[in-house]
Amino acid sequence: MLIKSADVRKAKNNKPFIAFTFQDKSGQIDGKFWDAKEEDINRFQAGTVVFVSGKRELYQNNPQLRISKMRLAQAGEPSSPELYMERAPIRTEDMIEEINQTLFEITSAPINRVVRYLLKKFHKEFFDFPAAKRHHHAFPGGLSFHTISILRLAKTVVKNYPGVSQSLLYGGVILHDIGKTIELTGSLSTEYTLKGNLIGHIVLIDEEITKACEALKISEDNEDIILLKHVVLAHHGKMEYGSPVLPHLLEAEIIHYLDNLDASINMIDTALQRTTEGSFSERIFGLENRSFYKPNVTPPAQTE
Template sequence: MTKQLMDLVENEDFEMFVILKKAEKRVAKNGKQFLAITFQDKSGEINGMYWDASDDDVEKFTAGTIVHLTGKRESYLNSPQIKISSMNLPNPDQHLDREDFVQSAPMKEADMKSEIDQIVFSITNATYNRVVRYLLKKHGDAFFEFPAAKSNHHDFEGGLAFHTISIVRLAEHIVDQYGDIDAPLLYAGAVLHDLGKTIELSGPVGTTYTLAGNLLGHLSIIDAEIVEAADNLGISQDSEELLLLRHMVLSHHGLKEYGSPERPQLLEAEILHDLDELDASIMMMKRALNQTAPGEFSDKIFGLDNRRFYRPNTEE
């Protein structure tokens, strides 16, 4: 079996084909340019620095490029890092498929589409259903291709739809457990809450923030999309249902310092915020622990206040 990035142990020399998930040109203190790179394959990702990069290197080693990498796995500030010995483009006769290197959602796209269709069917309120259908039709292709984030959680192809499905599955259990929850509102908010990322982010490969993403953010983007959808569907801007749906997406980050213009003021909005946090946190922890040996602590997880998590020896 061919060894992959996450199979490497510290100080192990290797050579393999990987894809550049990220390749950012930077300038060192000595004035020379270098590339800050994130190498990726199906097993995971590791960072590395390509020092003294020429203009030709910057032009050819871009995000989404498959390269033949020779180097050593080392550690820097308690995090794995690749020391690059050489990095070259594949020979023309080496036909390599990007899909063999890119991480993707643990569900097939067809299965995610089918489950989203069932979720939409369960949104029985006419206003919520019409708005959700309108926006999914408008952004549907990107919704099933984009990651849910540039980094941290669900930052893989199809991550946006998979994250959404995970939240709705959790929400269905909450609805079953507790009474007096507006299920259609909760499900509609869950489907729409991150849909603005199809505009905020550039796409699944070499993901960056767009100009709209940097200036507006996905909460305000999707709120504007909801307003536009309502106008086109003949739904009054003063409709209480529309205001509730807008509140769901505008408050889902929970705190103003985290980007929400308002804190949750609906039971369903608080549930959506909590489930969003839960799903993102679990995904970040699982990724870190999958790269941690039993009996050891994980690397620091930036999205979880730089905490480290222990993987017990008792795991089988």
């Protein structure tokens, strides 16, 4: 497995241990390495492929690996981290094409120009980064896949509710999480940057919209720009969830709910993939520690 993260902590007896998150293409699992020595801490770093022997157990209804033996991958064994990383289910080229086609549907010139500018500035990171360190779409390409999933939902909303501003909704969806390209370190061994920890992606993208306006000679007092900033700043829906302002536009409210919907579906779907039929999933931290039931699926009747 790949070591996705390796956090050194101290046990109650004051001895160091390593809290690991391992992953392969089927998902991830946590494990504790007790009584870690200095050489263990130096050897088992995030981004390293290891061979692990252990037992899968449940701790507070969450799967955890009780490690019995662990070693580094040896010569001749598959040791490239990319072999153990989940990928977005859509090819990068197809995601780029879908985003580019959507740009033609943003008819507000100021919003279109700012969105194009920031997509070009963060192009590589946007199509490579995860959408989060752990909770949802936490895999390479997860950021762009999450964005496209919300865009598809947004296009259905526009068809059903003609009063919605297509330009503002699509522009806000594309930019709402692009600040994570600054907030996070990348797709391998994802951590929060200093700016990510101290400022956060919502304020960071607001700053980037300001910089884009300066570069493009667009006034920040332009109403479309003010509205674009608002839907981005309000997309977490509540101040206690990190938004500095509550949604006060129809499009801001829509983006908030579509963002939550897509993230929730991804977290539940990921947990259910690791759950046997007729039982409950592990607890999902991002959904109030709730667990979800996976129904028994009756196979279709055979016809003669």
